[in-house]
Amino acid sequence: MDIWAANRMKLGAPHLLGTPACAGCGVRGVGLCPFCRAGLARPVQEARVPGVTRVLAPWDYAGAARSLILALKLRGRRSAAGPLADAMSEEALTRGLEGKVITWVPGRPADTRVRGYDHAGVLAVETGERLGLPVLRLLRRTGPRRPDQTALGKEDRWVNLEGAFHARNAPAGVVIVDDLVTTGATAGACGEALRKSGAHTVEVLAACYVPSSHDAR
Numbered sequence: 001m002d003i004w005a006a007n008r009m010k011l012g013a014p015h016l017l018g019t020p021a022c023a024g025c026g027v028r029g030v031g032l033c034p035f036c037r038a039g040l041a042r043p044v045q046e047a048r049v050p051g052v053t054r055v056l057a058p059w060d061y062a063g064a065a066r067s068l069i070l071a072l073k074l075r076g077r078r079s080a081a082g083p084l085a086d087a088m089s090e091e092a093l094t095r096g097l098e099g100k101v102i103t104w105v106p107g108r109p110a111d112t113r114v115r116g117y118d119h120a121g122v123l124a125v126e127t128g129e130r131l132g133l134p135v136l137r138l139l140r141r142t143g144p145r146r147p148d149q150t151a152l153g154k155e156d157r158w159v160n161l162e163g164a165f166h167a168r169n170a171p172a173g174v175v176i177v178d179d180l181v182t183t184g185a186t187a188g189a190c191g192e193a194l195r196k197s198g199a200h201t202v203e204v205l206a207a208c209y210v211p212s213s214h215d216a217r
């Protein structure tokens with residue numbers, strides 16, 4: 001191992017010391033450095049989800065973008081939400097949003113307990129702050145505990161989430177924030193619940209879009 005690789009390894013875990021580090025290269029001081037950010041790719045295609053007006057997602061699910069999501073979702077690094085929310089709000093500003101209220105896909109209660117926060121809720125609050133839009137909890141999960149989506153195939157993901165979300169008092173235009181869009185089953189189920197509750201336009205704003213052939217865990 002050369003000295004640069006050794007340094008990168010050392011720098012790869014400085015969050016353990018309480019200092020933010022780039023999710024791509026490990027340089028200290030920022031969650032995502034400009035160099036690594038510039039290297040992130042847009043999704044290879046536009047996501048289309050039944051029941052959702054459109055999907056906005058700045059990044060393909062790979063490299064530092066994937067590392068940030070895994071850090072937020074699995075490693076309890078709440079600060080990883082910052083660079084994700086930066087990119088999501090920039091995407092929203094570039095393309096324009098119809099919805100004037102932000103909500104989020106509520107996490108599974110067991111996951112939220114383990115993590116200590118609802119990761120999509122954290123992204124929604126940070127994105128709402130950047131965009132100057134109100135963030136309201138409009139969705140909740142209903143019915144029995146269901147299998148984790150990542151354990152299921154494409155068709156089963158849609159069946160698993162039928163009626164899984166309930167919405168209340170949705171305004172006409174809603175933006176749903178989540179970390180990832182894969183098959184769109186989760187976003188579709190949330191969109192349906194919001195429409196039943198009064199929404200006409202449902203947009204999804206996520207950090208990454210990953211076609212379902214990828215492994216989204």
Ligand SMILES: [Zn+2]
Pocket residue numbers: 022023024025026027032033034035036037
């Ligand atoms: Zn970097």
